[in-house]
Amino acid sequence: MSELTDQIKAAGDYIRKHWQEAPVAGVILGSGLGNLTKEIEQSIEISYRDIPHFPESTVEGHSGKLILGYMQGKPIVAMAGRFHYYEGFSMKQVTFPVRVMKELGIHTLFISNAAGGMNHQFKVGDLMVIRDHINLQPEHPLRGRNENTLGPRFPDMSEPYSKALIQAAHEIAAANDISLHTGVYVGVQGPTFETRAEYKYMHIIGGDAVGMSTVPEVIVAAHAGLKVFAMSVITDIGIREEENVITHEEVLEAANAAEPKLTLIFSELIRQL
Template sequence: MIDIKAHKEQVEEAVAFLQSRLPVLPEILIQLGTGLGNLVEAMESSISIPYEEIPGFPHSTVTSHAGNLVCGTLAGKPCAILQGRFHYYEGYSAREVGFPIRVLSLLGVQTAIITNASGGLNTTWSAGTIMTLKDHINQLPDNPLRGPNIDAWGPRFPDLSEPYDPALRKLARKAARKLAFSDVTEGTYICIPGPSLETPAETRMLRQWGADAVGMSSVPEIITALHGGLRVLGLSVVANVNDPDDFIPILLEDIVEAANQAEPKLQKMILEIVQEL
């Protein structure tokens, strides 16, 4: 049984710690995924706090995730950037993966922009495509809401009939048009446990299920945000596209490199979206 009392105390301790450290509480949360950590350079009047200093925060073990909470002003709005995330495959529970989102939701964040790098399943796309999430499929054998519910944080059975806020998705499309980005699209994201990458047969199966892109992150954080009443926008950089009938080996180094190349475009989109919020 999950020790919900201890979890609640950890969350409240982290909230109190950040309330004492942050001069301005954030209204917008941006979580940056693999190869997408440089948006913090656009922050003004920022303060950076390593995850290790925040009570209860897990520690990132993935080298491409810096592991800092950066708070300040972005496009004139008070924002918090999670520079790196945690994953189920690192050994954390889905509840632990969603811990930072829970803490920030209780600090007063109202909007969450969750980003990641993914593998493309839609063979009409190419590496570097930015996918706005319109739906997702959760294949993790865990849920961040499993165990006793804390009613003050959200409902026992949150509705996910429209997980990604229509107004935010519209803003993303508007930003793409304004920036003349032709390779921005919408699709369905599927989250798998990892850390092993997909076989050709698994890739074929995921495509048949209706997924356009696959990754190993984001869904626990998104469910936690939705449970806490946040509006959510999901943005995924498609780092590679694999045809199961002509499969090419997938290397993490290639995924990080592709995400790095697409990062400036994603940053421009996020800045445009934040400015319009």
């Protein structure tokens, strides 16, 4: 085995000592979106610092713990707090938890994030289901020698986001009178928010929303053969010409306000697994 597979196994073995159930789904929660964990029943929490080879989140709004339990009667594992390349982690560290969740048994990965809107139809607090992405991050999580036991050298990315789950999400939203957009997410390095010219550029090349996460995890999930559903909470609108100063505090506030709708959709999708 390689060093990476050894580390994945060590982390998985440690977690299984505390929770023996095999989760069917993993959930990664973005900035200001950690309250979904309150819906997890019979849960146990494990601090990232206690899990072998896990990094520790340094960002406000990311609590930094793994939560294992049941949602809608289904065993799941949730990350309250994720890792970002801009924090100084390598891409292998950023995506390591996805590998570990796969090791634990998940077959579906749910991801949320806070994102800046670049579509004129969007407003702050809207939800956008990600149907595709554009990767503008400066490093690739699969760069280097491929570990064939984890996935193929050249994974297919023609459908990184499950069309079936996207359709189910729209049906759930319609049944609960929730407005839901679908669009393309642009992944950038950060940590600066984008300039107005950058917002315009990313909109021109096909982006509807932009953020500093998600894409690396989705790439590794695709490499591992996992189904993925991802959703952005639009926490600011960067495409407007008028003054639009963005702060992290405002991003967290907008994410918290939209969270109940996101939680309902995630919960119902997990129920249907």
